[in-house]
Amino acid sequence: MSHETESIYGGVEAMLDDLEALYKDVHRHPELSMQETRTAALAAERLRAAGFEVTPGVGKTGVVGLLRNGDGPTVMLRADMDALPVSEQSGLDYASTTDGVMHACGHDMHVAWLAGAAARLAAARDQWQGTLMAVFQPAEETAEGAQAMIDDGLFDRFPKPDVVLGQHVMPAPAGSIGTRSGVITSAADSFEIRMFGRGAHGSMPEASVDPVVMAAATVLRLQTIVSREVAPAQSAVVTVGALQAGTKENVIPDEAVIKLNVRTFDEDVRTHVLDAIRRIVEAEAQASGAPGPPEITALDHYQLVRNDPGAATRIRTAFRAHFGDDRVVDIPPISASEDFGSFGSEWHAPSVFWTVGGTDPDTYRRARDAGRLAELPTNHNPRFAPVIHPTLETGVATLLAAACAWLAAG
Numbered sequence: 001m002s003h004e005t006e007s008i009y010g011g012v013e014a015m016l017d018d019l020e021a022l023y024k025d026v027h028r029h030p031e032l033s034m035q036e037t038r039t040a041a042l043a044a045e046r047l048r049a050a051g052f053e054v055t056p057g058v059g060k061t062g063v064v065g066l067l068r069n070g071d072g073p074t075v076m077l078r079a080d081m082d083a084l085p086v087s088e089q090s091g092l093d094y095a096s097t098t099d100g101v102m103h104a105c106g107h108d109m110h111v112a113w114l115a116g117a118a119a120r121l122a123a124a125r126d127q128w129q130g131t132l133m134a135v136f137q138p139a140e141e142t143a144e145g146a147q148a149m150i151d152d153g154l155f156d157r158f159p160k161p162d163v164v165l166g167q168h169v170m171p172a173p174a175g176s177i178g179t180r181s182g183v184i185t186s187a188a189d190s191f192e193i194r195m196f197g198r199g200a201h202g203s204m205p206e207a208s209v210d211p212v213v214m215a216a217a218t219v220l221r222l223q224t225i226v227s228r229e230v231a232p233a234q235s236a237v238v239t240v241g242a243l244q245a246g247t248k249e250n251v252i253p254d255e256a257v258i259k260l261n262v263r264t265f266d267e268d269v270r271t272h273v274l275d276a277i278r279r280i281v282e283a284e285a286q287a288s289g290a291p292g293p294p295e296i297t298a299l300d301h302y303q304l305v306r307n308d309p310g311a312a313t314r315i316r317t318a319f320r321a322h323f324g325d326d327r328v329v330d331i332p333p334i335s336a337s338e339d340f341g342s343f344g345s346e347w348h349a350p351s352v353f354w355t356v357g358g359t360d361p362d363t364y365r366r367a368r369d370a371g372r373l374a375e376l377p378t379n380h381n382p383r384f385a386p387v388i389h390p391t392l393e394t395g396v397a398t399l400l401a402a403a404c405a406w407l408a409a410g
């Protein structure tokens with residue numbers, strides 16, 4: 001990090017009250033995926049005030065801000081904006097005021113981070129050169145938002161970035177940052193599988209093809225994919241999250257529905273697991289004498305998020321220079337999934353995603369010492385509540401350090 005860019009951080013302290021107010025405001029007013037109109041308006045207003053050219057309504061509620069500041073690289077910073085259908089139980093005085101909707105994944109923090117970094121870089125534009133592109137994305141939680149922006153012409157309407165950068169708040173000590181080269185979040189695939197039998201009176205099984213037994217056998221055999229077909233050094237998750245059939249004890253129903261979710265960290269493993277699911281489901285239906293083949297419907301797909309090795313090294317070096325070695329840790333791949341990867345992979349631009357801790361460091365230490373880390377509320381938990389400081393200032397500073405690793409050299 002050059003000497004001059006250090007002063008970019010100097011202004012962060014003075015913005016913190018304002019950013020905290022923005023964070024609490026967004027937290028109080030969570031909006032579900034593809035409905036982030038209020039949040040998007042707040043983001044657009046912040047960008048306009050900082051002097052960005054602002055394009056709202058990209059992919060329905062997405063917002064793109066451009067700050068052209070001379071020759072140099074183009075850096076895209078991305079924040080997601082959507083909340084979840086979760087009833088908040090955090091007990092915070094700034095808890096959600098919308099019934100059954102909560103910022104349980106911390107995307108409100110992401111919005112405040114990016115608003116802060118965009119304002120700071122705009123104010124310090126004499127210290128860097130290039131183009132800054134701030135992207136506020138809808139609907140990460142439903143895997144729709146990045147694609148909606150891309151389908152709405154993101155790649156044609158805006159300059160192609162030299163690097164695409166994003167970050168996520170996670171349950172780790174606040175103030176710490178997690179980086180990684182290569183795959184950082186898993187691919188996720190969800191399916192609904194409908195298996196067909198033949199209904200009959202519960203006393204006459206011979207007249208039926210029982211979809212309850214068919215589905216039960218299928219669920220058990222699906223468990224053998226990871227244990228028997230994936231190599232020990234590889235990994236995958238196959239979770240059957242829903243299994244539904246029948247209404248009454250003495251009626252054999254005529255169909256069963258299975259909903260499942262798959263996580264993988266490697267394209268070849270993913271292909272193998274998805275093929276195995278189809279093979280098993282079709283074979284179990286056939287083994288049961290099903291009157292028709294099962295219907296397999298894909299529900300959603302998140303691709304692997306893969307950090308470009310060169311760009312990831314550049315980011316880690318910048319983070320270590322600014323935060324010190326002990327605050328920047330190398331993390332293993334995360335089994336959560338993200339649609340952030342779509343921007344870099346479909347635009348053929350290097351991208352890097354990292355994590356920022358959001359748990360009060362004392363709470364984290366006590367839980368770790370007591371062997372109870374697993375009990376800390378994770379993302380999507382109704383009690384998920386990142387501690388505001390130093391989470392807020394850390395996430396602003398990471399964006400500044402990462403962006404400057406390109407722009408300050410511009």
Ligand SMILES: [Zn+2]
Nearest residue numbers: 105141379380
């Ligand atoms: Zn989430």
Ligand SMILES: [Zn+2]
Nearest residue numbers: 105107140168
């Ligand atoms: Zn999230």
